[in-house]
Amino acid sequence: MAGAARLRRLPTRLLSLAATESDRRVNEKLALIGARRWHYAVLATLDEFGPESQAELSSRTGIYRSDVVAVINELAERGFVERTPDRADRRRNLITLTEPGQQQLYTLDRLLAEVEDEVLAPLTAAQRDQLAQLLTVLVNHHGRQM
Known part of the structure; x- marks a missing residue:
């Protein structure tokens, strides 16, 4: 049974429903291999920008500083x-992507591409390109520069 017409025309509701479904599928797939979305964010950021401090990773990924430590601990435990230590400032550490981390990132890239194909199948x-462009405009407008 279809919902009320005004609900079907409400873009914020539709966006919320689509995001909820997307999140559910992403989290389910990541859980199958013991990963989380923040793992992907940190690995992808290190791959693109090279070694970073915890503070820089927090800023680039949007993970709270207090939470980024736990994410890095999880990733470090898995190698x-x-x-x-940062040679320029011994008080801070640099976080570096390892070869196993690079392999994990490739695995996560493939897994997330599968989920994206499922979610965006129609x-x-x-x-898909247009949707990504429009969502980027919204995200940037609301202060989350990508």
């Missing part, structure tokens, strides 16, 4: 990242 490639 995906290493902590080394859209053409052009529609």
Whole structure:
């Protein structure tokens, strides 16, 4: 049974429903391999920007500083990242992506691409690009620069 017409036309509600479904599927797939979305954020950031301090990782990923330590601990325990003293400032550590971390990132890339294909299955490639562009405009407008 379809919901009320005004609900079907309300973009914020539709966005929320789509995001909820997307989050559910992403979290389920990541859980199958013992990963979390913040793991991916840290690994992808290190891959793109190279070694970073915990504070820099927090800023780039949007993970709270207090939480980024726990994420880095989880990744370090699995051998995906290493902590080394920063030569320029011995009071801080640099977090570096390891070879096993790079392999995990590739695994996560493939897994998330599968989820994206499932979630966005009814859209053409052009529609997917347009959706990504529109969502980027919204995210940037609300202060979460990507």
